[in-house]
Amino acid sequence: GKTTTTAMIAHAMRASGRDAGYVIGGEAPDFCVHAKRGSDPWLVLEADEYGRAFHHYTPRIAVLTNCESDHLDYYGSQAALEEAFLRYVSTVKPDGALVVGIDAPRAEVLAAKLQVQRADVQIVTASTRTAADYRIESADDSYEVSTPGGVICGSLKQPGEYQRQNAAVALAALEVAGFDGPLAAQALSTFNGVNRRFQLHGEMNDVVVLDDYAHHPTEVSAAIAAARQRWPDRRVVVLFQPHTYTRTAYLIDGFRTCFAGADAVYTVDTYAARAMTGDELNSEQLASEIVAPSARYAGSIAQSAELAADNARAGDLIITMGAGDIGAAGPIIISRLGGTR
Template sequence: MSNVPEVLSRAHLIGIGGAGMSGIARILLARGARVSGSDAKDSRTFLTLRAQGAEIAIGQRAENLDAFDGGPSAVIVSTAIKETNPELVAARERGITVLHRAEALAALMTGHRVACIAGTHGKTSTTSMLTVALQHCRLDPSFAIGGDLNESGANAHHGEGGIFVAEADESDGSFLTYSPSVAVVTNVEPDHLDHHGTAEAYVAVFTEFARRIEPGGVLIVCADDGPAAELAARAEAEGVRVRRYGRSVTESGDARVLAYTPGDDGGVVRISLQGNEIDVKVAVPGEHMAFNAVAALLAGVELGAPVDGLAEGLAAFGGVRRRFEFKGRSGDVRVYDDYAHHPTEVDAQLRAVRHAAGPGRVVVVFQPHLYSRTKTFSAEFAKALGLADEVVVLDVYGAREEPEPGVTGALIADQITDAKAHYEPAFDRAATLAADLAGPGDLVVTMGAGDVTQLGPEIIAELDRRSEG
């Protein structure tokens, strides 16, 4: 139990099936802690956790805290857990320590050299790339990521290498709990205004994050992103060492992007680093992914890994689930799934999808995520989705938000002018509509942060049924 702080020796996780929470559970179990948890519904994630020894209850009740003798030493929650949750209410009544997910993860980082990857877009992919590259260099990092690595199917791991790589979530400001020695900020673009309130407050939280870097540590930023470049300048003025990457880089110690060449199976980014020109192959499509790879390369170098080994590891990176993930094909129609849920992400991913589609058309089934985001960015979503040929817009996946009058998927669909747009409020009709629109050689992508991910297999099955009929 020496690897587990005493407060986490018997941990109960409310909402244990979530990406962040299940990752913490994996690490706790690997370190020998006793773990219990609960969630509203069963999940395939629980198969592995139960096999490792976790006690998991479906449905949330106060008695779930009694899975182990003596009860839990701590109850771990995420921002999504409401104060009225019966298990949280019971924990507070019993005087049990309640920790936010980020606080628990920060406790698990103790004694490690920590690399945290932040940014509005690209943090899951960049964290994953860095993890795989370090594994290729045989450094066996611990990691906690907001998505499952395709190589291992896992979102977290307890490693023996003394390095901890973590995705740092700015959505609720909880990344201010961490004190990394290596911090990456891929970009800064206002989002999650339901929590932060204003664009200025959103930007300010990244400034505070940079101040959390350990003395002697480093901030790595994309110099081509204006707000990130401004963040770097502020941090540098406060004495933080900064390394930059991008096309606008001028310093020899940074990573200057010289060219990006797309290919059928990803692309190649050429960079100048420390006086040498290096080609880094990236097996996932899109220039934005190539930039993420350069960020991961710089972070790996700061963690002591060799450039050549990191480049080889990045070339072997097979992607993250729900990041342009291939779901299957029916005839010559290919179906993918992607997590993009902000206009900038949708734009970047559809530019990559257009290349992957070749001569075929692009059919997108898009599900807006959050009423507040849909209302704020409806015009931007419409413009980004116009990069496709056919767009099916579903209704809003509200997640933690209550419905807002007048805010539906139609708000986006009605503003799409560069593609044929179809507003489909009935989720159970979306797969049929997508199959109607897809022709020979087309590429279909389901897109969004909600349950739209379920539609890929249904679209394939519908296409198969028609071809067999």
Template sequence: MSGTNTEQGAGATGLDALGTVHFVGIGGVGMSAVARVMIARGVAVSGSDAKDLPVMADLAGLGARVTVGYGAENVGGAETVVAGSAIRPNNPELLAARARGLRILHRSEALAAAMEGSRVVAVAGTHGKTTTTSMTTWMLRGAGLDPSFAIGANIPALGVNAASGKTDIFVAEADESDESFLNYRPLIEIVTNVEADHLDHYGTAEAVHAAFDAFAALLPADGALLACADDAGARALAERLRRAADAPRVLLYGTAPDVDVRVRFDPAGSVVDFAGATHVLPLTVPGLHNALNAAGAFAAAVILGADAGKAAASLAGFSGAARRFEFKGEEGGVRVFDDYAHHPTEVRAALAAARAVAGGHGVHVLFQPHLFSRTREFAAQFAGALSAADTVRVLDIYPAREDPIPGVTSELVTSNLPAGSYASDAGRAVAELAGAAAAGDIILTVGAGDVTAQGEVLLAALREKGSRAR
């Protein structure tokens, strides 16, 4: 079992063998997704989390026994305990499970159990997998197929981030950060890109590429890999897989003329050529990266039997995933968006989308680096990506699961940006960005941490600015 802090794997175990299942950290977006699917499939579920998160009330309403705070007693009569990589080994509920000899699964193993017997589409990549998973699910639904799905973010258009569908198709976001995507057994894989990231786990870029090779090797001979040819890492992965014995079907998607699924990108309306036909991609989410995501998702849906015309047309109603260039509001003609981008490539894509949407007006960014290790590895690249903005303010690093690393601060990023870019105080940064923005401009909050909360603060500051002007 890769990338977990647990001792016993699920193997090919299905849901019927798990008994009552207890989730440690049930409020997390990935954990709640698995719990939601299990509840829908008749599994008795309980769970706990350190904080009382909104999704916990939803799960309780569906029948789960949910507790705020961790304690050995919360495990109750569970026969299986599920925990994600963020749960520390000394969590009292994990200690109680070990003491009782219960089956302990990583979140990915629990999801694998829920997917047992399904035709699984696993979407992986350093960036873009949440949006691509969402698009795949959306287009399958739009074509009249009803897949099960589990996505690592809330999808406003879908209403939930997970559901148990009526067909045997299961679409899942496959997390590469700790190699837990190797616990799945997909029929189709979509790989959006392969770049160095999560080096706190992998150590080297070579290890990241090796993990994706192992992921691709999970495909059966009658399976299919869809890899984005616009990304050098994904294209190289596809080429290596094609040389393997008993290789599955390998298809490239992208803008190059030699691909199997070709995107002809135009901000006013992109099209995709696949299987001898051309279809319009009526995207409402901006950027070339989203057109590429849609092409991979479209091809997967068609391979699974979706009507191509209906699948493509359904994109007109797809509004995106939460925190993926998500519109937060407008005040005084200034639009505020929020994006989860936390790798330099993602930041560049978010800013390119912002430039396209701004239409010649200014773009201002409030960025929060995520993880000390990532900041150490990519400080110069982050600065290069952020330099595309007119105004930048960089907050202190969001630590997430990490302890501080001596000498690693946000000033590693801002040392390559104009003076004043480092913001030790979020309130001051918000005031400065609101002051710099004019009607028609965009302000973008960027990062995987709690910077998302600053969107509402920015809107309030813009309202106050407007009131003063009047």
């Protein structure tokens, strides 16, 4: 949720009339550009863990949404990754704050370690599931957040528990930064999300086609759950493009079960963003490893899009999913559903 949370915070700051700067690692409809230097003292920066890039900042407020197993091709082990995250949160300025989403267990552990090392840092927690400084509860897309100062009510355009988690963390960071919580929640109700995050491709012949950036098992499961929340009566079909052969290999335990909420899964040729090392799994192998539902290897983006369209039923929801170029499948599906072949 780094990109979405960054965009949420920047959107709320700017909606308050402040010319806050921002650096967002994705395209967001509410922003004309990825980055802008504002005249306000606040800059909202998306910090990336790959290559330890997030060690180069000294934030007044650090936000930690999770510490999932990822980029292990670079870090080598989960322990090394967690040590890098601990160093990131340790870069907070004296008497600064860490806002942490404690629904992610490793993030909560890192916050506890920081509290021991840096008594000067204020630890602020946010959760959808358990007691926290900012506890968000919802009914559909509306929510209530219990905060140290009272209850804040709001709504989101995007469905899913993970979006509510993002909102809870964003509201916590905004209040810690001195912004008005209810006004921030009002701004989040107008937030239009981030491209490739639960983004609608279109609808044709009662088949809805979405695009989502999910490429980690936790993200895949969350995106499918959000789809079920928004469209409970539709059959969910996933076209999944693995992102690198090595990531598929070291996350295979999660990939075996994370698609369980879908009704059908097609795996698409792997997006090989980085070089092969010899310890990998390709997309066809991934399909054979998925426990449920039974997955089918579908080949290239074009081949998988055509296969999904040809097997679609009225009432289906098709999600193109992955961090590579799988978004190109959406227009092919829409076109083929419309009879243009």
